[in-house]
Amino acid sequence: MEGIRQFIESMITVARTCGYGKAIKRAFFIFLQKCHVPKEGECVFTKLGYKMYVISRDAGISSELKTCGIHEPLTTKMLINTIKRGWTIIDVGSNLGYYALLEAKLVGEKGKVIAIEPMPKNFQYLKRNVILNKANNVVLLNCAISDKEKRVTMIQSSYSNWCRVIDDEALEVSENESRHIVSVPAIKIDSVVKRFGLKNVNLIRMDIEGHEYNAVRSARETIKNHHPDLLIEIHTKYLKELTRRLLGLLRREGYGISWAVVRDVDFLWVGNEKDIKSLRFNDVMKFPKNDIMVYFTTKCGAI
Numbered sequence: 001m002e003g004i005r006q007f008i009e010s011m012i013t014v015a016r017t018c019g020y021g022k023a024i025k026r027a028f029f030i031f032l033q034k035c036h037v038p039k040e041g042e043c044v045f046t047k048l049g050y051k052m053y054v055i056s057r058d059a060g061i062s063s064e065l066k067t068c069g070i071h072e073p074l075t076t077k078m079l080i081n082t083i084k085r086g087w088t089i090i091d092v093g094s095n096l097g098y099y100a101l102l103e104a105k106l107v108g109e110k111g112k113v114i115a116i117e118p119m120p121k122n123f124q125y126l127k128r129n130v131i132l133n134k135a136n137n138v139v140l141l142n143c144a145i146s147d148k149e150k151r152v153t154m155i156q157s158s159y160s161n162w163c164r165v166i167d168d169e170a171l172e173v174s175e176n177e178s179r180h181i182v183s184v185p186a187i188k189i190d191s192v193v194k195r196f197g198l199k200n201v202n203l204i205r206m207d208i209e210g211h212e213y214n215a216v217r218s219a220r221e222t223i224k225n226h227h228p229d230l231l232i233e234i235h236t237k238y239l240k241e242l243t244r245r246l247l248g249l250l251r252r253e254g255y256g257i258s259w260a261v262v263r264d265v266d267f268l269w270v271g272n273e274k275d276i277k278s279l280r281f282n283d284v285m286k287f288p289k290n291d292i293m294v295y296f297t298t299k300c301g302a303i
């Protein structure tokens with residue numbers, strides 16, 4: 001019953017923010033995902049030209065890739081149009097490696113991708129997929145990113161790409177979630193840059209389920225010295241008032257918003273190019289119950 005209630009609430013949110021047509025398409029896509037849950041040892045071919053091992057019984061990205069061979073198609077398209085050869089990218093929350101492999105292909109042999117994934121099982125699949133695709137320009141780190149270098153507690157979700165840090169005062173934990181926790185080490189992005197002696201950082205991509213503010217705080221020196229573009233999936237339902245603090249921090253650092261996509265429509269057959277929006281900082285707060293993918297850059301200035 002809890003799952004049904006959450007599904008209904010989610011579809012109501014999509015209908016209110018994106019329209020009833022999008023909500024119906026999203027509901028249908030969820031049904032298709034339920035019909036394509038991967039089996040043990042399964043490997044899928046993506047529409048981007050590489051293969052990936054997916055996690056059995058994973059209701060998240062694994063099922064999505066098996067269903068249609070692509071994850072977040074609108075965001076994927078924008079990254080393909082943005083990333084340049086030779087770039088250095090820090091990929092935070094790499095999961096199975098979907099974006100890390102895409103980035104590795106786009107930056108080429110002279111570029112580099114630092115792929116960071118804290119969850120042990122996800123990291124095993126990330127490593128397998130990097131080896132499978134011979135992505136020699138990808139460096140792997142099995143840890144979390146935070147503004148304090150210590151061990152953090154994370155929830156292990158049945159959706160592999162929904163795992164999140166829970167020792168944050170901004171995050172609420174249900175009784176059911178508290179039964180699936182794991183402790184992992186955390187380091188700062190600034191420490192990653194120093195460890196690998198990165199001379200430039202062009203892009204930091206992060207999808208870390210509500211820990212975005214802490215992760216950005218961990219990159220203060222990197223932002224000051226390199227001014228990298230930032231692709232952040234902002235989880236306002238977890239961040240709550242920390243969302244304003246995150247946006248304020250980025251505004252003070254001279255960032256503006258290049259484009260944004262509401263996550264609920266970033267599925268094949270659901271969203272289209274009209275759903276790629278130009279937003280101002282204040283507009284982000286209009287989506288209190290939606291996750292929203294936002295591309296920040298200093299090239300367009302803070303608005």
